[in-house]
Amino acid sequence: xxxxxxxxxxxxxxxxxxxxxxxxxxxxxxxxxxxxxxxxxxxxxxxxxxxxxxxxxxxxxxxxxxxxxxxxxxxxxxxxxxxxxxxxxxxxxxxxxxxxxxxxxxxxxxxxxxxxxxxxxxxxxxxxxxxxxxxxxxxxxxxxxxxxxxxxxxxxxxxxxxxxxxxxxxxxxxxxxxxxxxxxxxxx
Amino acid sequence: xxxxxxxxxxxxxxxxxxxxxxxxxxxxxxxxxxxxxxxxxxxxxxxxxxxxxxxxxxxxxxxxxxxxxxxxxxxxxxxxxxxxxxxxxxxxxxxxxxxxxxxxxxxxxxxxxxxxxxxxxxxxxxxxxxxxxxxxxxxxxxxxxxxxxxxxxxxxxxxxxxxxxxxxxxxxxxxxxxxxxxxxxxxxxxx
Numbered sequence: 001x002x003x004x005x006x007x008x009x010x011x012x013x014x015x016x017x018x019x020x021x022x023x024x025x026x027x028x029x030x031x032x033x034x035x036x037x038x039x040x041x042x043x044x045x046x047x048x049x050x051x052x053x054x055x056x057x058x059x060x061x062x063x064x065x066x067x068x069x070x071x072x073x074x075x076x077x078x079x080x081x082x083x084x085x086x087x088x089x090x091x092x093x094x095x096x097x098x099x100x101x102x103x104x105x106x107x108x109x110x111x112x113x114x115x116x117x118x119x120x121x122x123x124x125x126x127x128x129x130x131x132x133x134x135x136x137x138x139x140x141x142x143x144x145x146x147x148x149x150x151x152x153x154x155x156x157x158x159x160x161x162x163x164x165x166x167x168x169x170x171x172x173x174x175x176x177x178x179x180x181x182x183x184x185x186x187x188x
Numbered sequence: 189x190x191x192x193x194x195x196x197x198x199x200x201x202x203x204x205x206x207x208x209x210x211x212x213x214x215x216x217x218x219x220x221x222x223x224x225x226x227x228x229x230x231x232x233x234x235x236x237x238x239x240x241x242x243x244x245x246x247x248x249x250x251x252x253x254x255x256x257x258x259x260x261x262x263x264x265x266x267x268x269x270x271x272x273x274x275x276x277x278x279x280x281x282x283x284x285x286x287x288x289x290x291x292x293x294x295x296x297x298x299x300x301x302x303x304x305x306x307x308x309x310x311x312x313x314x315x316x317x318x319x320x321x322x323x324x325x326x327x328x329x330x331x332x333x334x335x336x337x338x339x340x341x342x343x344x345x346x347x348x349x350x351x352x353x354x355x356x357x358x359x360x361x362x363x364x365x366x367x368x369x370x371x372x373x374x375x376x377x378x379x
Contacts (some may be wrong), residue, residue, distance in 0.1 A: 026353040
C-alpha cells in the first residue's frame with residue numbers, strides 16, 4: 001500500500017475513525033475535557049493543558065521534521081500568515097475559550113463525557129460559523145489581506161535553522177516542565 | 189485513633205489505582221506524546237494534519253441550509269470552498285466524541301454536568317448564566333478560529349509543530365487574551 005492514502009478512500013475514512021477515537025481517548029485521559037482544567041490554565045492554577053500541548057509539539061514536530069527530511073512526507077501544511085487575521089482571530093479565540101471553557105476539539109470530547117454546557121457552547125460554535133460565512137466577504141477584504149505574508153515558517157522567516165529551533169523549543173519546554181514540577185503536583 | 193479512622197476512610201475513598209482505559213487520568217506528558225505520535229500517523233498515512241474547527245464550520249453550513257437551502261449555502265464565498273458534507277473530518281469529529289465517551293465510561297469519569305465548579309464558585313450554580321456564557325463563548329471561539337484559520341488543534345498543535353509563523357502568533361495571541369479574560373472573570377488566588 002502506498003502512503004499517503006486519499007482521505008476519501010475507504011481506508012482513509014477508516015483511519016479518520018481510528019485517529020478520532022485515539023484523539024478522544026487522549027483528550028479525556030488528559031483531563032482536558034474538564035472545564036476547570038482548561039480555565040485554570042489561564043488562571044495559572046493548572047498547567048495540564050500547557051504540558052500536553054508542549055509535549056505534543058515537541059514529539060510531533062521533531063518526528064514530522066525528521067520524516068520530512070527523510071523525504072517520506074508530501075509536504076508541509078502551513079496556514080497563511082495573515083497578520084491581522086491571526087492576531088485578531090487568536091485574540092477572539094482566547095476570550096471565547098475562557099467563556100466557553102473549551103476549544104472546538106475538547107468541546108466535542110467533553111459533550112461525550114456528559115458536559116451539557118459543552119453542548120450549548122457547541123451550538124454557539126455552529127452559530128459562530130454561520131456568522132463567519134455571512135461576514136466572509138467583508139473579512140476577506142478588510143481583515144485577511146492586512147499583513148498577509150503567505151505560508152511562512154519560522155526557520156525561513158528568522159534565518160535560525162530548523163534544528164536550532166528544536167533545540168530552543170526543547171530546552172524552553174524542559175525548563176518550563178521543571179519549574180512546573182517544582183510547584184508541586186497540587187497545581188497539576 | 190480518630191485520625192487513624194479518618195485516614196483509613198480517606199484511603200478507602202480514593203479511586204483504586206487502575207491502568208489503561210480504566211485509569212481516571214494519564215500523565216499529561218504521556219498524553220502529549222500520544223497526540224504527537226498521532227500527528228506522525230496523520231501526516232504520513234493520509235497527509236492531513238489533525239484539526240477540528242473546519243468540520244464545525246461545515247456543520248454551520250449544514251445548519252444554515254436547513255433555513256435557506258443548500259444552494260444558497262454553497263453559493264456563499266466561504267462555504268463554496270469549504271463545502272458541507274459527510275467525509276473524513278465528519279468521521280474524525282464523531283470518533284473523537286466516541287473515544288472520549290468510551291474513555292470516560294471505562295474510568296467512571298462520565299458525569300452529567302451543567303455548571304462546573306470553577307464557574308459556580310464565582311457565579312453561583314444557576315444554569316442559565318452558565319449556558320449563556322458557553323453559547324456566547326462558542327460563537328466567539330469559532331469566529332476567531334475562522335479568522336485565524338484554525339483552532340487549538342489545527343493551529344495550536346498541528347501548525348506549531350510545523351514551526352508555522354501563523355500558528356505561533358495564534359498561540360501567543362490566544363494565551364494573552366485568555367489570561368486577561370480569566371483575570372477579569374475570575375479572581376486570582378483563592379477560587
